[in-house]
Amino acid sequence: MSIPSAAADPISALREGDAGQTDAALEILSRVFGYDSFRGDQAAIIEQVAGGGDAVVLMPTGGGKSLCYQIPALLREGTGIVISPLIALMSDQVAALEAVGIRAAFLNSTLDLHEARAVEQQLLAGELDLLYMAPERLVLPRTQDLLRRARLALFAIDEAHCVSQWGHDFRPDYMGLSVLADAFPEVPRIALTATATEATHRELTERLRLQGAKHFVSSFDRPNIQYRIVPKASPREQLLRLITSEHEGDSGIVYCLSRKSVEQTAEALVARGIPALPYHAGLDAAVRQDHQERFLRAEGLIIVATIAFGMGIDKPDVRFVAHLDLPKSIEGYYQETGRAGRDGQPSTAWMAYGLGDVVNQRRFIDAGEGDEQFKRNARSHLDAMLALCETVSCRRAQLLRYFGQDMGEESCGNCDTCLSPPETWDATVASQKLLSALIRLERERDQRFGSGQVIDVLLGRENERSAQSRHQELSVWGIGTELTEKQWRTTIRQLLARGIIEAEGEYGVLVPGAHAGPVLRGEATVELAVDRAPARSTRSRSARSGGGARAAEGLGIAERDRFEALREWRTSVAKEKQIPPYMVFSDATLVGIVEARPTTVAQLGEVSGVGAKKLAEYGEDVLAVLPAASTD
Template sequence: MSIPPAADQISARREGDAGQADRALEILSSVFGYDSFRGDQRAIIEQVAAGGDAVVLMPTGGGKSLCYQIPALLREGTGIVVSPLIALMADQVAALEGVGIRAAYLNSTLELDEARAVEQQLLAGELDLLYMAPERLVLPRTQDLLRRAHLALFAIDEAHCVSQWGHDFRPDYLGLSVLAEAFPTVPRIALTATATEATHRELTERLQMQEAEHFVSSFDRPNIQYRIEPKASPREQLLRLITTEHEGESGIVYCLSRKSVEQTAEALVARGIPALPYHAGLDAAVRQDHQERFLRAEGLIIVATIAFGMGIDKPDVRFVAHLDLPKSIEGYYQETGRAGRDGQPSTAWMAYGLGDVVSQRKFIDTGEGSEQFKRNARSHLDAMLALCETVSCRRVQLLRYFGQDTEFTSCGNCDTCLSPPQTWDATVAAQKLLSALIRLDRERGQKFGSGQVIEVLLGRENTRSTQSRHHELSVWGIGEELSEKEWRTAIRQLLARGIVEAEGDYGVLIPGPQAGPVLRGESTVELAVDRAPQRSSRSGGRRAAGASRAAESLEPAQRERFEALRAWRTAVAKEKQIPPYMVFSDATLVGIVEARPASVAQLGAVSGVGAKKLAEYGEAVLEALPDAPTG
């Protein structure tokens, strides 16, 4: 069976008389292998294909890329994709070429003759999509080049990077407002998976997209289970998560410091768990190698600082773990969103403790930046702490932060819903703590971190207490009804609520802005009891290491065929030096197994099998299926 290249089909469609909507659906089916659009995709594509501008807020895994890829194929000319992800452009282009789309990139990794060849392709109209970084696009030379080319659209990916108060600010994005002035007739689409209402307004203004249509999808990712537990021995807690729930699966572990990244990766490897470090202190070639190995391997874990992850398109990341507190909900949401892009059950897990609160506040107070910048950072941190300390549904609070109301009050797939926390009246305990802080300051002129304050509350002698005669204070030993661990839990929650604060280089505790009403008995304080670590509630029992979640619903005989296809896919990916998911996703392999196609034509009806892949892999897939029908 001979199937024409997808690029030829695209050209034929452009010359046809079919309606724009019909052509968009045809491209979706024949090029990308999907039968229907999701959510706002159709409306966004029609808006941009007709020459209009669009601002798109859509969660990771929601299908943002199609919203500019298909309009670029529908319109005459080349679509210019602005992206900060130089390290991933080659993979992005390879994925497009894999479905028959003519794509290229212009960035600093190209030699001069390679860059000139791409420029000639652009001017000759031989490209459907061209990727470049914002710092290159704003150069006068680049703009002169683009003026000589026939442009279909501009797609500004990761558009939240234009927000100066956001978590991922990129100064070069500020220059992208020039597109509205220099190319007024070329439609623009700005896309992001992470934007509060304030960031949404800011990116609209800075990119001069006030007249654009705005499409805001729900940020809910129901397949992700959110869990936050008290930090005790975080690496041991991480090991328990991996070995009991995600053995043999791919995951990302985020740490705050480079040292912690290195030590955590070493600890995992020592336990026989394949893991690689990634942080800005590593040589660029090493970082690139580790990133590529993570994308191409199955069951590999990357341990990283926040320098890693934006734009990662690996669909089978089964968990994202945080061993340190993120600086903002925006950062947390974007990082956790890298799990479960294929829609299969995944975990967003965090270990969080008192030290995280103190260190983050110290980092803000002693860091560089204007007072406005610090106020903004404190506001972000306060929202993150509120999410950690909530006793209600985490998903509801997460979505409300992004300005989205929910029809439910309990999602049933976060730890606070699966195991509602117990609360206790901590008003008296809070008053005792505040009294101790005040007495230590007034009567001894001293301020301490949580450790020494707890010693005073418990009435425990140590060198500091003896030298300062703390036993003579009226607050000495007034908190013996709580253990040291319970006091640490209480202080962590009181910090999150602003009843106490940590200040200075040493994180000394002082009464916070909400202390007055508590001391005067005008408000009560309800705190949560720390819970034991929660295991996933998902059914199905423990899977074999490396088994795909997408295949959990298959019968034993079907799983055998699925594993045969996975082995074939791994061999093809290794030969082509591309990630396995660029051949076919797990979900597509499951679809093939369930359909049991008897011919290449029947294989083409499976979701995720486009024309180009059908032509390239069709016969090989049928041969790889055990006991596959022939004909």
């Protein structure tokens, strides 16, 4: 093991029994990774896998999943094999491990034959602690033969939800990983994911043949993320206001549904002086890779992307994730928003959502490929996503309930519906008028329309289609003038989400939905939310000289000066080493250094996130920066 010599004793302590193994794990946690204690189920998971047992781990992004296989791989004899779909990120994952003194490598299609052979020789010689590879490589007979000739510590199956055939991120190659149960029966396996409903949990357990594994399910709550969903007006202008008023200089991710929207949004941000890059499948592969690497290495850069971007992104200081279009599922939304605030610092998950999102998503499902079962599954995912958008109760509670977890009756205090509870109104009569208009148009004129023409009929507004079809003669003409056009659009959007009306076909024509009958008969009341002005964050904004100020908000003026000096030093080191700044030290660690005000290397080593290798490599430089930045 290529960790500091002081960590050698814990490895031999493994053979002393459970107490020795626990002490060894804690020693590695402290000496290698620079942390004093485990969080949540980490210690129990490590004990299970280090002892040779299998595990299924459901833990939120930023919860420390990687330590759950990295430490057992260091404790056990041999090399830990990490199976990941993220070829584009393996180089950075390996660099992060090497930065703390762990011997790591990857085998994927980016290596030429000579480089791949060199890695294979390292594996066979026992010179690697961790080896990353993609699932399609692992299932090859040649790869399995190579692994049989090596000494293996464990198999870690990352992003294990990808094996779920009906999930949001299915990867067919993951189906072949069940072979590990027979091919390597003595090697412990750990499957990890941050995104799994109870159904996905059962499916991945069955498909990976982990029925005998011990299961660890942590809370999916990310309390540092503030969830906010606003009515869509001019989404790019709304995004600009979010960035300039709350996240100027911060790193962030903006998700759009189409490549065209990605390009236009990135251009709009750049035109306003905000550094941004596009990322989508239509770009050349080399350009995509360059944009991803620049995002990981730069501070204060925004990436505008389709959902193809971000899985496995380990950038801890992403301060906001914004959606300009509705995600297809809560799983996708949770995974995407989870890329914010991995360092535990306050972050924002913001989305602009409107009527067009609902109509477009339903049209995509109806017109898409796949059998009826696939489409039913897609509609179910969308219905759950719409329910989250339209809820008048705590968004965090609804999000957790979807994953089978209950946070009780208390409000979270950190989502828009808790910070500014929405006003509701009795929309029963308005709903009946809308349904009556849809029924009259079809029965008396054999016509179906999208929302625009239906609203014109309700408001009694004449247009060419109304004149041609004599809509003025209908009994429903002009019966909805108590609401404005904007209010009718809000009403239609919410009724679509509840299944009281539905949008059908290529043009999204409106028809009564499955739940329309009781409303028309007066057997059910309809309470809807009033669209409100966009909620503003309750967090204070500190004066900043760039990104990273959110992490330093609690610091005094002199302390913030030291924090900024450390950030400048970190940036120069990262550029010299050609690694992301967070691989030197995270913002949270820099804050810890500023607050501790160490004057010796030993004192610096007590700060969380400062492991032995980083202490030896950077300790003297950090101590030199601190007094130079002092103003008090």
